[in-house]
Amino acid sequence: MAKNQKLIDLAQKMHDTIGANLSAAKMFYSASENYMLEATKEDRDAFKRANSLIDESCELLREIYEDLNNL
Numbered sequence: 001m002a003k004n005q006k007l008i009d010l011a012q013k014m015h016d017t018i019g020a021n022l023s024a025a026k027m028f029y030s031a032s033e034n035y036m037l038e039a040t041k042e043d044r045d046a047f048k049r050a051n052s053l054i055d056e057s058c059e060l061l062r063e064i065y066e067d068l069n070n071l
Contacts, residue, residue: 004071007068007071008068008069008071010068011064011065011067011068011069012065014061014064014065015061015065018061019058019061019062019065022054022057022058022061023058025054026051026054026055026058029047029050029051029054032047033047
């Protein structure tokens with residue numbers, strides 16, 4: 001198998017596995033938002049930061065996927 005094909009396969013695997021896990025984490029966080037209404041400000045801030053990290057990770061994964069697929 002050519003090196004580029006291995007990279008494309010790796011990109012697809014990353015997209016399918018890590019991307020699915022990040023999407024599931026995002027859904028769980030979204031479903032938990034109602035519980036944050038009674039949380040302390042510090043807990044709400046931590047919740048928002050974790051949610052932002054998931055969003056950033058999804059975007060980084062998308063960028064890596066596109067870069068590897070464009071080789």
